[in-house]
Amino acid sequence: MNSRREPRDPVAYKRDRRRAVLQHHPDKGGDPDQMLRALEEVDRRHGVVGPGRADHGASAEQVAAIAVTALAGVAAVGLSVAMSLLGRRR
Structure with a gap:
């Protein structure tokens, strides 16, 4: 059973959640x-x-595991782009 309800003011709800996350x-x-x-x-x-x-x-x-996984993914993409750029220089 899901006890979640729609927010009274969806725009303010989204704004306040973004502020809390940031x-x-x-x-x-x-x-x-x-x-x-x-x-x-x-x-x-x-x-x-x-x-x-x-x-x-x-x-x-x-939450920490998700954050670490996301950072590792960003690092892997960055390394892949760097290796691709270095490979083109030859």
């Missing part, structure tokens, strides 16, 4: 636990989930 995202030096708490607070404030009920189910370790 402020607390691990890729920007933030704390994963604090980011999740901030997103839960935004959800509660906008009536998306009830008090004390977070529906994301992601732990801090899962």
